[in-house]
Amino acid sequence: MSKKSVTITVDENIWELAKDKLPCSRSEFFENQLRLYLDIEDPEAKIVEKISKKENEINVLKDKLCTIRREKQLRLEASNVFENAMVTINRLHDRLGCVGRNQIRNVAKRCDVPSNELEKHVVDQGLTVVNFKEVPK
Known part of the structure; x- marks a missing residue:
């Protein structure tokens, strides 16, 4: 996808503050904000979001597995007691x-x-x- 250079008018103080505070470049920030506003899907972002969701599901399942194993161990120790x-x-x-x-x-x-x-x-x-x-x- 090709990029186009455009001119926008922004307050000078806000422009400098944005340079210091934004986690990415100002151009990237504006492009991301326009995508969000226009509801344009980014296929890469969608895949990253799906991966993140699946990793969260895996973490929940691992936590449940650890809980079950801990309870099983406690029951085993209790039977020995x-x-x-x-x-x-x-x-x-x-x-x-x-x-x-x-x-x-x-x-x-x-x-x-x-x-x-x-x-x-x-x-x-x-x-x-x-x-x-x-x-x-």
Whole structure:
């Protein structure tokens, strides 16, 4: 595309200020502003815009993937934390057919794990939990 030299009239102070403040040449700035005003599409700008949009989508997906992996790692670490407690819980459940919340609290205290997290883990393992169960004699 060929360029044409034109003459425009601009206030002298504004012209000098534009020279210092604009991120591009004044000619390029005016050409870009005319394109925007006239709604003339720049194919290169369109492609750059599409690339930028796709990169943003990729970044969002990468962030979601990192979140899922972090949660998965936390669940894996949590299951290892409950390993010792689950030996006792499984023994109680096998003997009684269910396990009481009071028993879960006692085992959690003895194994130094959070009782509410242990109870959630027990439920996730598919064991039956009741409100209260006596300790077998």
